[in-house]
Amino acid sequence: MERQRRFEGPSDLHLHSTHSDGTEPPAQVMAAAHRHGLRTAALTDHDTTSGWAEAAEAATSLGMTFLPGMELSARHRWRSVHLLAYLVDPDDAGLRAMTDRIRSSRLDRARIMADRIAQDYDIAWDDIAAQTTDGATVGRPHIADALVARGIVADRTEAFAGILHPANDYYVALYAPDPVTAVELVVGAGGVPIVAHPAGRALLPDGVTASMLAAGLKGFELRHRENLPEPTAQLAALARSHDLIVTGSSDYHGLGKPNVPGENTTDDDMVARIIAAGRGSSPVFP
Numbered sequence: 001m002e003r004q005r006r007f008e009g010p011s012d013l014h015l016h017s018t019h020s021d022g023t024e025p026p027a028q029v030m031a032a033a034h035r036h037g038l039r040t041a042a043l044t045d046h047d048t049t050s051g052w053a054e055a056a057e058a059a060t061s062l063g064m065t066f067l068p069g070m071e072l073s074a075r076h077r078w079r080s081v082h083l084l085a086y087l088v089d090p091d092d093a094g095l096r097a098m099t100d101r102i103r104s105s106r107l108d109r110a111r112i113m114a115d116r117i118a119q120d121y122d123i124a125w126d127d128i129a130a131q132t133t134d135g136a137t138v139g140r141p142h143i144a145d146a147l148v149a150r151g152i153v154a155d156r157t158e159a160f161a162g163i164l165h166p167a168n169d170y171y172v173a174l175y176a177p178d179p180v181t182a183v184e185l186v187v188g189a190g191g192v193p194i195v196a197h198p199a200g201r202a203l204l205p206d207g208v209t210a211s212m213l214a215a216g217l218k219g220f221e222l223r224h225r226e227n228l229p230e231p232t233a234q235l236a237a238l239a240r241s242h243d244l245i246v247t248g249s250s251d252y253h254g255l256g257k258p259n260v261p262g263e264n265t266t267d268d269d270m271v272a273r274i275i276a277a278g279r280g281s282s283p284v285f286p
Helices: 026-035 052-061 093-118 125-129 140-149 156-161 179-188 206-215 229-242 268-277
Strands: 011-015 040-043 065-076 079-086 192-195 219-223 245-248
Touching (some): 011 026, 011 065, 011 079, 026 040, 040 052, 052 065, 065 268, 093 179, 179 192, 192 245, 192 268, 219 229, 229 245
Parallel strands (some): 040 065, 192 219, 219 245
Antiparallel strands (some): 079 192
16 A cells, blocks of 8 residues: 555545646745645646656645556647546657657747737737746746736736637637547556546537547546536446546636635545555655
């Protein structure tokens, strides 16, 4: 039981840092989690594991358990699907090749969107680059932050509702694997795949979900502020029938979102199941 020694809750398994689209470095994210009473936390930056070492050191210095994670981008037709990937091997060749490709696509996409927006607004690529840190996974939130800094919009919410909305001509689609391939990559890297905030306006088609389960999907993040009651109930029933893992998380982004660490948490028995199933990396205990 070495992998579960000294593990305790409450646990928040979905937090972001400046290594993707959060506004705080990993150590500050862990400090925020600790201030809100958490005792186990996962850093799940988009398509990168680069913040793990800093987050693990900060968490354990505060007496917390650190659970290594990542939020892997996927896409089904027009719909973005986010897959929380816990305890993966960060050096797995297949997963690393995919995340490298996605991050490259994010950068290309951001540059194209910046060029399009610059035709109508007083903004340049340097404004966007100023909102990122070295090695960060560049995304639309950084463009949003640049728009805020230039006084073009009031906040990220306004940016995403308008200029950065997928229906707008400025928008460029991101390359991402299909959800089944994403699950296979996480499983192949020894990780535990959980669909993030899966119960929004529309569920994935039953056939896609069934294929993801056959590929090794382990569960759903059902306690999340973006989930809606009816689809959440449907996925909860599916989780019960398949004995899946159910998680709850804040999806904390610092000042990038109103979400607060610990506003939703994951039950201890579910965290224990994640730890028991993961084999690509290990929790870091205080």
